[in-house]
Amino acid sequence: MIEIDQISKVYDGKAAVDAVSMTVETGTITVIVGTSGSGKTTLLRMINRLEEPTSGEVRINGVVTTSMPGHILRRRIGYAIQGHGLFPHHTVGRNIGAVPQLLGWSKEKTRARVDELLDLFSMDPAQFRDRYPAELSGGQQQRVGVARALASRPDLLLMDEPFGALDPIIRARAQTDLRRIQRTLGSTIMLVTHDMEEAIHLGDRVAVMDGGQLVQHGTPAEIIQNPATAFVADMVGGVDRPLRLLSLIAVADIVEDGPATGTPIAAEASLRDALSACLWSGRDALPVTRGDAIIGRVTLPAIRAQAQATA
Template sequence: MIEFRDVSKAYDGARVVDGVSLTVEPGTICTIVGASGSGKTTLMRMVNRMTDPTSGAVLIDGKDNREIDGPELRRRIGYVIQNHGLFPHRTVAENIATVPNLLKWERPRVEARVEELLHLFGLAPKDYAARYPHQLSGGQQQRVGVARALAARPAILLMDEPFGALDPIIRARAQADLLSVQKATGTTVVLVTHDMEEAVHLGHRIAVMENGRLRQCASPAEILARPADAYVEEMLGANDRAFKLLSLGTLEDLVEPGAASGAPLRTDTNRRDALADLLWSNRGAAPVADATGRLLGIVRTSALLRCAARPAS
């Protein structure tokens, strides 16, 4: 658990972070969102003591992180930045092994962990372990950066605009990778972004920052349904809040008996993507199948449009 207790940070007399209190529960993703200069990155960097608060405290599992030696603390917390930060003259395997080597793991243990992570991120060790960063695509570099951050099995992973430099298709895949890996490892993730859609898609809870202050911290569904103030509502985008709400639910509860033509949608498809598919193909309904391909019934365009007009269930 990470607790920010009334933390502030001042530079030259100006407060960059101003009296923020929030809790990040273990095994969850907390996205911190706000415009440039809102204090979101400074707040996140307090966790691994890349910067210390001027006042207040950051507690990790109940212990003030200032009581922990800085280098030791940072070896226990994974950190991923936008441009990946890979060492250009080290191979993929050597990059991933950086922290385990600093912790003096035995070589067989390091090699096994590198291989495990390469498999986890869909990078065959025989094909990628000996490559250098310049031989990888942007998306592959991103995966290696996250793998390196997870190599020593940290309980906490900090991510600072990790997907901002990726094109939309690769970015969507990288986000899916993160969700899959986080679910598999149970890592607590604090992710900074300026993109509210990304915050909604990834976060179990979203912390909205403005001018160093915390405007709202809540689940995506609560923020979308009940923004705390005009600033949060503006960040959400007044014109597409309904479609963001749709993205929080799947088709599971909307399946009804019947038959329809066309390619089936899976029950775990989010409602926004399903509605886009139906409108694009000009269909009033689509068949729905489970993960094995077994047909379960249909979902109607009208049902999805009704969901867009009310908070996600």
């Protein structure tokens, strides 16, 4: 558990972060979202003490972060940034193994961890371990950056606009990868973004920053349905709110009995995906599958009714 308790950072008499408090539960993703200058990156950097707080404290599993030297703390916390920050003259394997090496892991243990993470990120170790960053695509470089941050099995992974430099298609895949891997490893992640769509897609909880203050902290559905301020409402977007809510609801939640033809949709897909499929194909109903079996259908009227009910 990460406890942020009345933490502030003041520069030249002005608060960049102003008495922010929040709790991050173990094994969850919390996304900090806000416009440029809202204090979100400064808040993140105070957690691993790349920035020292002016006041307040951070506790990780009950331990106050200032109770240990900063470089020791940072070895316990993974950190991934936009553009990945890989060492260009080190191989992929050496990049991922950098922190375990600092921690004194054996070569065998480090190599095993490197290969485990490459497998987890769907990158064949035999094919990628000895490559250099310049030989990788942007999406592959970003995967290696996240793998490096996870290499020492940190208590917490901090991510600052990690997907901002990627094109939209690769970015969507990277987000899906991160969610899958977080669920597999049970990692605790705090991620900064300026993109509310990304925050809603990734976050178990979303923290909205404005002018250095935490103006709302809740589940994606709470943020969308009950924005606490006009700023939050503007970030969520009035006309897009029903669509954003549909992206949080699984097809399985409204599956019904009955016939439907054409390409099916997975039960785990969102109602937003189902709506797009209906409108694209001109169908009023889609077969719904779980695994290889058809379990029912989802209909366009049911999707629209759900959107109206949550608007």
